[in-house]
Amino acid sequence: MTEYLTEKDVRDIAAYTSIGLTDEEIPQMTKDLNNTIEMLKPITEYDLEGVEPTFHPIGSLSNVMREDVEVQGFTQEQALENAPAQQDGYFLIPSILGGGDQ
Amino acid sequence: MDLHTLGIADLRRGLRSKEFSATELTQAMLGRIEALDPKIHSYLEVTKDSALSQAKEVDAAIQAGAYDDLGILAGIPVALKDNLNLKGTHTTCASRMLESYVSPYTATCVQNMLDQGAIVLGKLNMDEFAFGGSTESSAFGPTRNPWDTDRVPGGSSGGSAASVAAGLATVTLGSDTGGSIRQPGSFCGVVGVKPTYGVVSRYGVVAFASSLDQVGPLARSVEDAAIALNAISGRDPLDCTSQHIDTDFTANLAEGVKGMRIGVIPEFMEGEGMDDEVRDKLNEVMNELKNMGAEIVEIELPNVHASLSAYYVLGPCEAFSNLARFDSVRYGYRDPGHKDLNGQYEASRSVGFGPEVRRRVMLGSYLLSSGVYDTYYYPAQQIRTLITQDYVRAYEKCDCILMPTSPYTAFKLGEVKDPTAMYLSDTFTIPINIAGNGGMNVPVGLGNDSHLPIGAQLICPAFKDENMFRAAAALETVYGSACVAPDFEKAGA
Known part of the structure; x- marks a missing residue:
């Protein structure tokens, strides 16, 4: 089995995707990801010279403009309905500067 | 009367003629869910109060002689995969991440059903965020197959298939990114339709892979599925990929297959990559179609073997992007007590996401990284592009293609442990999502060895979904409509 990703790579990806993994979870995740990447090998063996990519199954989409009239979106209350924490009509998060309390 | 076994046409007839009321029908279905769903756990939420109040409105219209003004699903008991937003219900995607999320709005496909008078019984279990083929990855426990409660119902729309097979809903909606409607349809012996990409609006459907996702109906008859698709299809200004559809999917169900050209792939007919009983069934189905007057045409799809690999690149990449929105700030799970934002992100996403979700998000991140x-x-x-061109060429010679839906029948809970092995169960369904074509599962009886449901898959050119409905309806004249799983009510909880 080719090792595409080392445990260090997996730690970096976890950090980048903001998914906290414990030290115990790293080896299994590394194994699973390497197994899956091995499955992707046929893609690397194709001769694709000159083949255009299809990023979307519906090609030839053009911009469709709607009439420039006001429509009602979410109210502030609706937008905040599912917020884990809120204050004064804002989403509340921990302090991002200085590391002090909220 | 066994109202739970009836299809849409019979239910409508009974409602209109006041043989039973919408309230009686709804109560009968809710009673069955309460008594029998604990055996299979297909529902995550039962919307009893709103269902009964909807039924009351339908009954008022019936009393006023206005039933036919209500729409094509008036009084019909339906249920929704839990990645479809319905205002005021939980939409969890079977994830801890969205356990307490309450939809502030309604998906267009769901609204279309409501506008046609459908009565929503509740929300259905699924693989977490629709990543999986067995419904075992639901954070709230697996769904079981009503044909054998030791077995999985397939996935990811496992609740949508199992509830229909158990007679706990007449029609359900699922979503299909790589086979998630068709494969559970096959495992549970019901009709499951993945329409051509663009037939149904994706607005309000929690996104997995936006270029592959499509919503479709599951039902016990081809006609019921066609009626439901009539209700949900069409252009939606809120999804710019949805198309104007003026097809009546019920229009040619009685036409038969005489004169239709059905494509088959010789390697598949020889059983490549599938169990013997699936191969035998597939050949039997081909012969039935031939006997009814279809012309069987051999076709080739030379690049289709690369579909699985392409899918496990495209799916995770799009999922990585789509699931970045779960940030523990605007909605979703927030791990308590963190004093810095990054720590809160990491803890919330690691607690909120199950193992398969983490794998796919991390894989997508890796595959999109520079160089890779x-x-x-x-x-x-x-x-x-190559796969899509394969289909375009094949459809020059045929109107529809016959394939297996799944290489095997329903497996036991816990039987497939390795994630990569689980990915293989979608071998025959994934290529259709890659190309954007339509595909559907049609139940064609039980396997000789397993005595479990086997499905045939019919696939069609883009926006020719009526072709597969026509062939499916012909097969139904041979195999009958799907039944409610026979021994399920006796099975132990």
Whole structure:
């Protein structure tokens, strides 16, 4: 089995995707990801010279403009309905500067 | 009367003629769910109060002689996969991440059903965020197959298939990114339709892979599925990929297959990559179609073997992007007590996401990283072109293609442990999502060895979904409509 990703790579990806993994979870995740990447090998063996990519199954989409009239979106209350924490009509998060309390 | 076994046409007849009321029908279904769903756990939420109040409105219209003004699903008991937003219900995607999320709005496909008078019984279990083929990855426990409660119902729309097979809903909606409607349809012996990409609006459907996702109906008859698709299809200004559809999917159900050209792939007819009983069934189905007057045409799809690899590049890449929105700030799970934002992100996403979700998000992140992108992501999009061209060429010779839906029948809970092995169960369904074509599962009886449901898959050119409905309806005249799983009510909880 080719090792595409080392445990260090997996730690970096976890950090980048903001998914906290414990030290115990790293080896299994590394194994699973390497197994899956091995499955992707046929893609690397194709001769694709000159083949255009299809990023979307519906090609030839053009911009469709709607009439420039006001429509009602979410109210502030609706937008905040599912917020884990809120204050004064804002989403509340921990302090991002200085590391002090909220 | 066994109202739970009836299809839409019979229910409508009974409602209109006041043989039973919408309230009686709804109560009968809710009673069955309460008594029998604990055996299979297909529902995550039962919307009893709103269902009964909807039924009351339908009954008022019936009393006023206005039933036919209500729409094509008036009084019909339906249920929704839990990644479809319905205002005021929980929409959890079977994830801890969204356990307490309450939809502030309604998906267009769901609204279309409501506008046609459908009565929503509740929300259905699924693999977490629709990543999986067995419904075992639901954070709230697996769904079981009503044909054998030791077995999985398939996935990811396992609750949508199992509830229909158990007679706990007349029609349900699922979503299909790589086979998630058709494969559970096959495992549970019901009709399951993945329409052509663009037939149904995706607005309000929690996104997995936006270029592959499509919503479709599951039902016990081809006609019920066609009626439901009539209700949900069409252009929606809120999803710019949805198309104007003026097809009546019920129009040619009685036409038969005489004169239709059905494509088959010789390697598949010989059983490549599938169990013997699936191969035998597939050949039997081909002969039935031939006996009814269809012309069987051999076709080839030379690049289809690359579909699985292309899918496990494209799916995770799009999922990585789509699931970045779960940030523990605007909605979703927030791990308590963190004093810095990054720590809160990491803890919330690691607690909120189950193992398969983490794997796919991390894989997508890796595949889109600089350098790796050129090895996998861009080539996968080029391969998508080759696969799509394969189908376009094949459809010059045929109107529809016959394939298996799944290489095997329903497996036991816990039997497939390795994630990569689980991915293989979608071998025959994934290529259709890659190309954007329509595909559907039609139940064609039980396997000789397993005595479990086997499905045939019919696939059609883009926006020719009526072709597969026509062939499916012909097969139904041979195999009958799907039944409610026979021994399920006796099975132990």
